[in-house]
Amino acid sequence: MRTACFVDGYNLFYGLLAGTPYKWLDLPSLLSHIVRVEQPDNTVSAISFFTSSVKPSLASRGITSKEAQDTYLRALIARDVQVFYGRHQLESGKAPRFIDKETPASRADLVDVWKLEEKETDVHIAISMYRLASREADLPPEQRTQQIVLVSGDTDMTPALRALREDFPDLRIGVILPHREGVQRTVPGSLKQYADWMRHVVTEAELADHQFPPRIPTRKKPAVKPAYW
Numbered sequence: 187m188r189t190a191c192f193v194d195g196y197n198l199f200y201g202l203l204a205g206t207p208y209k210w211l212d213l214p215s216l217l218s219h220i221v222r223v224e225q226p227d228n229t230v231s232a233i234s235f236f237t238s239s240v241k242p243s244l245a246s247r248g249i250t251s252k253e254a255q256d257t258y259l260r261a262l263i264a265r266d267v268q269v270f271y272g273r274h275q276l277e278s279g280k281a282p283r284f285i286d287k288e289t290p291a292s293r294a295d296l297v298d299v300w301k302l303e304e305k306e307t308d309v310h311i312a313i314s315m316y317r318l319a320s321r322e323a324d325l326p327p328e329q330r331t332q333q334i335v336l337v338s339g340d341t342d343m344t345p346a347l348r349a350l351r352e353d354f355p356d357l358r359i360g361v362i363l364p365h366r367e368g369v370q371r372t373v374p375g376s377l378k379q380y381a382d383w384m385r386h387v388v389t390e391a392e393l394a395d396h397q398f399p400p401r402i403p404t405r406k407k408p409a410v411k412p413a414y415w
Contacts (some may be wrong), residue, residue: 187332187358188231189319191217192311192362194338195237199369201339201364208393209415216388216396220362220411221335224383231331234314236307238272243404261402270314272306273303275348309336312346319354333358336381339374340363347380358382366390401406 189410193213203209214233221228237259240252259269264367281299282291315334322330334350336343347359361381365371367389402409 187225187230188330188334189221189228189335189360190232190331191215191221191230191234191335191337193233193235193313194307194311194336194343195235196307197338197340197362202233202366202388202393206366206390206393208390208397209254210261210398210400210411211393212265212396212398213262214267216392217335217337217362219392219396220385220388221250221333221360224360224385228333233267234270234311235259235267236270236311236314237274238307250412250414254415257409260404261398264402264404264409267369270310272310275357307338308342311336312343314348315346316353319350319357323354327356331357334359335360335362336377337362337364339363339371339377341374343374344374344380347377360384362388364388366393384413 197413198213199209213235214230217233218230221230237255240255248324269308279299280296281297282293283297284291301324316334318331319334336347336359338361347361350357350359359381360383361377362385363373365369367387373384398411400411
């Protein structure tokens with residue numbers, strides 16, 4: 187079954203990889219493994235990866251964090267992953283003061299904050315999934331993408347999955363939640379409602395088994411695993 191995967195890079199990093207030694211993830215290998223576990227005849231025909239560039243001024247390691255992200259994206263591109271960029275937007279705003287978990291938030295006690303938001307990614311993923319299904323609708327069945335897999339736990343993707351389900355009933359839909367084992371996370375029911383199958387957890391063993399080699403050849407200089415990863 188020809189499968190196209192659409193990956194929310196922000197969700198993937200913070201849900202699955204941050205704070206682990208597995209950031210040098212061989213994403214094509216991992217996704218191929220997971221879809222074959224779901225159904226042995228599944229094959230990944232395309233992977234689209236959506237992300238935004240790190241802002242060095244806000245990153246824990248400054249410019250080094252940006253360089254590490256750029257290196258990883260070069261490794262993905264070398265393995266035929268299509269990378270699409272959104273943007274980060276930093277704005278000032280106000281938010282309720284945090285006192286402790288037992289004290290409710292109050293709009294009567296607001297403090298000034300910086301708000302960092304990722305822009306364009308959700309809409310880009312949704313449009314890209316729908317456009318793929320639309321472009322291939324008139325192809326012979328054996329030439330179409332037969333399955334779309336979303337790698338995200340973001341419920342903002344629910345309307346897109348609902349539209350795909352309603353407009354392309356023969357298209358199979360899968361969801362891989364970028365949730366690490368041992369971390370309690372809520373399963374987004376609205377995504378599950380429109381999916382034929384959902385992978386709830388990616389195990390540590392799977393992350394360890396699907397890592398890039400230290401050096402990935404590219405058309406220019408090799409992509410080398412960042413030393414602190």
